[in-house]
Structure formats: structure tokens, C-alpha cells
Amino acid sequence: xxxxxxxxxxxxxxxxxxxxxxxxxxxxxxxxxxxxxxxxxxxxxxxxxxxxxxxxxxxxxxxxxxxxxxxxxxxxxxxxxxxxxxxxxxxxxxxxxxxxxxxxxxxxxx
Amino acid sequence: xxxxxxxxxxxxxxxxxxxxxxxxxxxxxxxxxxxxxxxxxxxxxxxxxxxxxxxxxxxxxxxxxxxxxxxxxxxxxxxxxxxxxxxxxxxxxxxxxxxxxxxxxxxxxxxxxxxxxxxxxx
Numbered sequence: 001x002x003x004x005x006x007x008x009x010x011x012x013x014x015x016x017x018x019x020x021x022x023x024x025x026x027x028x029x030x031x032x033x034x035x036x037x038x039x040x041x042x043x044x045x046x047x048x049x050x051x052x053x054x055x056x057x058x059x060x061x062x063x064x065x066x067x068x069x070x071x072x073x074x075x076x077x078x079x080x081x082x083x084x085x086x087x088x089x090x091x092x093x094x095x096x097x098x099x100x101x102x103x104x105x106x107x108x109x110x
Numbered sequence: 111x112x113x114x115x116x117x118x119x120x121x122x123x124x125x126x127x128x129x130x131x132x133x134x135x136x137x138x139x140x141x142x143x144x145x146x147x148x149x150x151x152x153x154x155x156x157x158x159x160x161x162x163x164x165x166x167x168x169x170x171x172x173x174x175x176x177x178x179x180x181x182x183x184x185x186x187x188x189x190x191x192x193x194x195x196x197x198x199x200x201x202x203x204x205x206x207x208x209x210x211x212x213x214x215x216x217x218x219x220x221x222x223x224x225x226x227x228x229x230x231x232x
């Protein structure tokens with residue numbers, strides 16, 4: 001199944017702002033939006049945002065998500081060392097009747 | 111508190127079989143779809159399979175169709191993944207994940223298990 005497109009890596013300085021993009025099609029991101037996951041190796045993934053901006057309880061306001069057309073974005077403000085992780089987007093694809101994931105973006109906080 | 115606990119992983123030879131289990135607590139199990147998602151060494155997350163809350167509908171990633179079977183026992187709050195004809199490329203950490211979709215999948219997962227390692231090697 002075709003996946004969503006994310007940049008493989010991103011490096012930003014401490015306390016700066018990082019924006020990660022996720023590009024799909026009208027059948028997935030453009031249809032129902034995307035969810036965002038944070039994944040530290042050795043731990044299970046954590047849901048950061050869903051349906052274009054809703055944050056689960058306990059997720060910092062430093063994490064915000066949006067969508068424009070077929071592209072979803074995750075913005076992290078005031079970067080902290082603990083934000084260094086892999087970030088994934090996911091969405092339901094109505095043409096595949098299956099979920100699709102992005103390839104992941106490795107965020108480095110310098 | 112929501113908990114998902116996987117078990118059943120291990121080392122298996124190519125062509126062999128394993129059955130993964132995921133015991134769940136903390137939410138009304140039969141109200142939600144459940145998924146298996148894997149991460150191969152050095153790779154990203156990859157969706158594997160999904161089962162609806164009632165268990166009536168199942169979906170599979172193309173490379174596992176005909177080899178893997180997902181099922182659930184709503185009386186035991188447990189979801190399973192039977193994996194047959196295992197290949198080296200199935201080597202991965204397998205996570206079970208609670209889908210936010212009720213009748214069917216949503217592509218959004220709000221709770222995850224710790225994962226269980228499946229290694230396929232001779």
C-alpha cells in the first residue's frame with residue numbers, strides 16, 4: 001500500500017520551532033486529516049494529535065497540528081531535549097480501505 | 111487505566127508459525143477496532159492488520175494476506191495475530207494498538223502496547 005510522505009529528518013536548535021509535514025492524497029489526508037505519533041525507541045508510540053489538531057489529554061500545548069489540502073503539519077514550539085524522537089503521521093485511506101503511515105521523520109534537537 | 115499487553119513473540123525459523131496475543135483492559139473492548147502495527151529493524155512503523163470491534167471485518171496489508179490471520183475474543187478482551195509461513199522480512203517489533211474507530215478502522219491509535227519481538231531466522 002502507498003504511504004504518506006514525510007521528510008526523513010529535521011534538525012533544529014533548542015527552544016526553536018520545528019514543523020514536520022505529511023503529504024498524502026484526497027483519499028487519506030485530504031479526506032479525514034491525519035494523526036501524529038511521537039516514538040522514542042524502546043517505548044511504544046504516543047498519540048500527539050488527531051483529526052487535524054485535537055490533542056489527547058496530557059499532551060503539551062507545544063504540539064499543534066493543522067492541515068491544508070492534502071498536506072498535514074505538526075508544529076512543535078520551544079523545542080526541548082526530550083522532543084528528540086521519530087514522528088509519524090497516519091490516516092485512513094478510503095480508496096484502500098486501510099490505514100496508511102508516513103515513513104517517519106527523525107527530529108534532532110541540537 | 112488503559113493497558114495493552116502483548117505476548118507470544120520469539121525466534122522462529124523461516125516457514126514457521128507464531129501466535130501473538132494482546133490482552134486489553136481499561137476500556138469497553140468490543141466498542142473499538144484493534145490493529146497490529148510493526149516496526150522492522152531500522153525501519154518505520156508499518157500497519158499489518160485490523161479487526162473491527164465486533165470481529166466481523168478484518169483487513170490486511172498486502173504482504174501478509176493469506177499468511178496472517180487476525181481475530182479477537184471479546185469475552186477475554188484479547189486480540190490475536192496468527193502468523194504462518196513466516197519470512198525473514200517479517201522480523202520486527204509487533205505492537206497492538208487501540209483504534210479510535212468503532213465499527214471500522216480510523217488510522218488513528220490512542221493506546222499502544224509495549225510491543226513483542228518476532229525474529230525470523232535460521
